[in-house]
Amino acid sequence: MLSFLIRRVGQALLVIVAMVLIVFFGVHVIGDPIWMLISPEMDQQAIAQTAAALGLDKPIWEQLLYFLRGLAVGDLGRSFVHGEPAIQLILSRMPATLELAVVALLMAVLIGLPLGLYAGLNPDSPVSRTIMASSILGFSLPTFWVGLMLIMFFSVMLGWLPATGRGAPQSVLGFETSLLTAQGWAFIALPALNLALLKISLIIRLARAGTREVILTDYVKFARAKGLSRQRIVQVHVLKNIMIPIVTVLGLEFGSLMAFSVVTETIFSWPGMGKLLLEAIQRLDRPVIVASIMVVVILFVLINLVVDILYSVLDPRVRLTEARA
């Protein structure tokens, strides 16, 4: 277990270093951030002074050195645009994104799993066919379009849910969430659904395929022969066995929900990390981009770790010491 963890941390560090270098030089290749920051009416001297104050007048390797020196003492630098520490900006946006990702994932599981299971158990019923056909829609409709349609339908036409924004956040045990009030849920419903649609379809398909495979295995036949109830067979023998691929995919999908909900956050004006990252990229706010990527890498590593541990819980044959990442 310990050697497994050490190996994982080592790998994570390598990935982080590589990402930092790529992002750092990538931004440099795109352009000089100074032109995205200044007011166009500034004169040459004012521009030069600003560049000097932000360290943008130095050659890129010197800027990198300066950044690495800060990194060594845990300082990721300050946002060029906002002037605040980059990591603080990101962490202050994280609860919003986390909450959106969790609700979307819950929706995906609570809706996708039963539907997929049903479709797998009754592959030829018209209901199953409808479920599978709709899942294709879920895959193929673009997020931004669905988002706008959701707003048009539920907010503009029916007036049931607010179109954009997030409910007032409250602090619980040091963690900030907007989900303690009904209003908070009204705000999150549409963006979470929009994010969840694709995941629902994904889980439906995985669950159906898994069910159809498992239902033909010997242990299910044996269980049936033993005269176990259908309910017990499905809940214990089928569900547990189809969960392994689903947990893997959910883990990775959770990571991508956290990291790349950019489109949904922008359409629904959700104040999360994705929106922050998008704006940072548009304005070449390098410290924020670098710090975001680092946070995302760390998130993915953590999620993979959790997935590996869950594996060993679901499938006793898997031993973490043997797991090769």
Place this chain on the structure above:
Amino acid sequence: MSCLPYLTRSARAAGLAAGSAVLASTLALSAANAQEVRIGLSAEPSSIDPHYHNLGPNNGLARHVFEPLVNQNANQGLIPSLAENWRTVDDTTWEFKLRRGVKFFDGSEFTADDVIATYKRVPNVPRSPASFAQFITGMTFEKVDSHTLRVKTKAPAPLVPTFLSTIALVPKTCAESMSTEDFNALKCQGGTGPFRYTEFRPGDRVTLARNPNYWGPRPAWETVTFRFQTSGPTRVASLLAGDVDVIDNVPPTDIARLKGDAKIELAETLSNRVIYFHMDQFREVSPFITAKDGSQIKNPLRDLRVRQALSKAINRPAIVDRIMDGAAVPAEQVLAKSFFGTSQKLQPIRFDLEGARKLLAEAGYPNGFKMKMHGPAGRYTNDTKILEAVAQMFTRLGLEIEIETIPPANFFSRASTGAGGLPEFSMILVGWGASTGETSGSLRSLLGSPIKEKGSGAANRGRYSNPALDAKLDEALATVDDRKRAALLGEASEIAFNNLGIIPSHYQTNVWASRRGVKVEARADEYTIATGISR
């Protein structure tokens, strides 16, 4: 057809049952407080600190809480604010009489000390990406008495009141001790303005409450909520859904639709932003121009006749009509004629393809030439479409045009210093907003000879240089008398645009939309100011 109403009704009933819990909660939400105005903004301020970043959204928001000595009205004319009046004592001294009896939100009285403390803070905001310092460089401030301030300059400086109108005044205590982070944390809650900050949630909203001690007319709103909605379609949907009462920066494609909606009203006005073309004026051979066979030719853009031909070949009314959906006006100079320092003589440039062809032939290019034009993708309204249209218009003129649109982050860097510290491109589409609301700054930055020591030509990405224009501008900037200066700037505009140092395309209009019954005062500077919104 007959089953349709039934279907909808039953669908609605089913939905109602399912959504009743949510519905109950949103009802409270949509019952808009009559004393509250909710505004959807297309751009988010980067900070609450009014001296941190000279950026439209920051300045517009700051105006609600911290006021300048002199303010700008909706057409960017100067109006008294915390200074009741101002005059020149001599050519290099301005005197401002401060308003008496004005209190800050914390109850302390506004005096000249606050003004001086603010101006002392302005150049010293750490890591400011766009400082306000340039507006007060070379000025010294002197307190005559508690409510009289003198501003001394080394040379005659007619723009002192204009420049000071950009700087929001904060209480001395805030100016001396607060950092940008303190401002963002709302530790300096209130200034002298009509509102004060109550909540700032980055990425989401900022909330203001009425300042009970405000010296001016009582604002119509108890609470103002600015929501940051960067996506255009979302902003419109949000207004239609009743989530917000007002939105700014209405996407041109939605204007016609909103005009036809009985529940919505629009407010629009001419902006201070011109969309124009910068042309390589400094290279003998321009990197993106060749003969049609690909062989090297002399830079044709340095020939006035070629520039005139290009300008005549642009069908401005078509751009305004077809691409901007009417949300623009054809341009003939750097600011529309209603602004200070513009030429009243310059005529709209007529679309004249025949004349353009003739000029091109006279200049020695009867068969045209080949050129690649560049522009930003997504920085200005419809920028890509405009560039495409103009490319087609130039093709009709007989040129062979290729275009490339580039993300702004990459474009501005290359267009400014892409070729070894010099502008990289041959002809580019750019936009320019004149935050001072007069022409001197724009002419100097865009068309003045690029001289670092003098600070002219900082945004001159074509490196146009004309001694006659420079001399006229210098003279204007040393003329304190408003009428004389306006005339001189008008003449400078004529020199610049008769020579087509840049080719103007159109002035944008700023468009707001609001729930019917809510009136918005449209502003040239793109700011959305809650005191200009009424019922």
